[in-house]
Amino acid sequence: MTHWQSLLQFDQEHIWHPYAKMPADTPAIGVAKTQGSIITLSDGKELVDGMSSWWAALHGYNHPAIQKAMIDQIETMPHIMFGGLTHEPAIELAKRLIKLTPPPLQKVFFTDSGSVAMEVAIKMAIQYWISLEQPQKNKLLALKNGYHGDTFATMSICDPDNGMHRLFNSTLPQHFFAPAPQKGFDIDSDNQDIAEFKTLLEKHHTEIAAVTLEPIVQGAGGMRFYRPDYLRQVRELCDEFNVLLIADEIATGFGRTGKLFACDWANISPDIMALGKTLTGGNITLAATLATEKISDTISQGQPGLLMHGPTFMANPLACRAASSNIDVLLASPWQENIQRIESHFLNTFHSLKSLPGVADTRVLGAIGVIELERNDLGETIQHLAVQNGVWIRPFGKLIYTMPAYNIPADQLKQLTEGLKTAITQALQR
Ligand SMILES: *Cc1c(COP(=O)(O)O)cnc(C)c1O
Numbered sequence: 001m002t003h004w005q006s007l008l009q010f011d012q013e014h015i016w017h018p019y020a021k022m023p024a025d026t027p028a029i030g031v032a033k034t035q036g037s038i039i040t041l042s043d044g045k046e047l048v049d050g051m052s053s054w055w056a057a058l059h060g061y062n063h064p065a066i067q068k069a070m071i072d073q074i075e076t077m078p079h080i081m082f083g084g085l086t087h088e089p090a091i092e093l094a095k096r097l098i099k100l101t102p103p104p105l106q107k108v109f110f111t112d113s114g115s116v117a118m119e120v121a122i123k124m125a126i127q128y129w130i131s132l133e134q135p136q137k138n139k140l141l142a143l144k145n146g147y148h149g150d151t152f153a154t155m156s157i158c159d160p161d162n163g164m165h166r167l168f169n170s171t172l173p174q175h176f177f178a179p180a181p182q183k184g185f186d187i188d189s190d191n192q193d194i195a196e197f198k199t200l201l202e203k204h205h206t207e208i209a210a211v212t213l214e215p216i217v218q219g220a221g222g223m224r225f226y227r228p229d230y231l232r233q234v235r236e237l238c239d240e241f242n243v244l245l246i247a248d249e250i251a252t253g254f255g256r257t258g259k260l261f262a263c264d265w266a267n268i269s270p271d272i273m274a275l276g277k278t279l280t281g282g283n284i285t286l287a288a289t290l291a292t293e294k295i296s297d298t299i300s301q302g303q304p305g306l307l308m309h310g311p312t313f314m315a316n317p318l319a320c321r322a323a324s325s326n327i328d329v330l331l332a333s334p335w336q337e338n339i340q341r342i343e344s345h346f347l348n349t350f351h352s353l354k355s356l357p358g359v360a361d362t363r364v365l366g367a368i369g370v371i372e373l374e375r376n377d378l379g380e381t382i383q384h385l386a387v388q389n390g391v392w393i394r395p396f397g398k399l400i401y402t403m404p405a406y407n408i409p410a411d412q413l414k415q416l417t418e419g420l421k422t423a424i425t426q427a428l429q430r
Pocket of ligand 1: 113114115116118147148149150214219220248249250251276277
């Protein structure tokens, strides 16, 4: 047995992967190294990365400026507790986040993962109403087809049908669900979805602390895009019915949809915003929850007067430094042109798939390309064929999707779409 064969065997027998069996039916693919948009496997084969490690690696892997900042931070101070102490990396990052996000968002809470950033967002919203002596406002209004994480509070606002509600029903808190927004970014809508959303708020606003949603792009709950006008109307209704708005920008934040934040499409500001995934450019785990001064003041003036959260690795300096560097690299790059370039390339190349028997829909927004199949059992086959064609993707169910690094070179972008198209065509012909 070679060195890698024995490693992969150990992995298969002892290490859980996301949403996986133990031991796994098939071994995971070993990765030896990364560079830019290229993933080099243990056998030396090179794959063009179509996933950006689940939205995160905005500038590809091993970006020299981010690496340099991280190495410098490792030598100075990789970690220090945040209780009673502070440091420049956290302050520098908070300054950037406050400057870039909509103006009312002024207060920053750092955590380690997207799910926890959403947990903190939910906790802030509920504590806000407790502080106003309205503890009965402790429910959330979420959207069907949403995804907000895998922890218990976030599971309870994921899609009630394709999420984990059935499995954990006895332990999950019960919240309200509005129909998913009508599919389509550029549609003329009859606003039936908003009408149903409004009916729920009218009926239940005295029990609702906050609306939670992913602005414009519903990610893992269906890869669905919806119109900015829906988001604008949700903001108005939240104000009308005195309910907070929590925007989960964990996947969409930092440019993916073509705007810096997806909320910018509707020119709205949420009361609370969660950032994660993309924050460090995929280099190390970090998340943040931003809130308005009104929320922080209310919580601080209520009982017990403290925001009741404080993770051990809060505001880890190494991660904060990576995040600031990631943001600086993004803003110094022609990211809008890059995203437009990827968007037009996806529109041109995926269009021809639409007429293939077995393809239900293709859709593109910013640097996100989605091919929705009619069958939901071809994902693994397509992933396998894509790897044979030199491409890394990770379909789920009937959704084959890709969100490459913004700076993916043109030849690799072409390789990615060609490999993907070939894999889908081959799988559908079987
Ligand atoms: C991935 C994701 C999360 C959860 O983030 P984790 O870092 O996996 O905990 C939450 N919301 C959205 C929109 C996501 O895409």
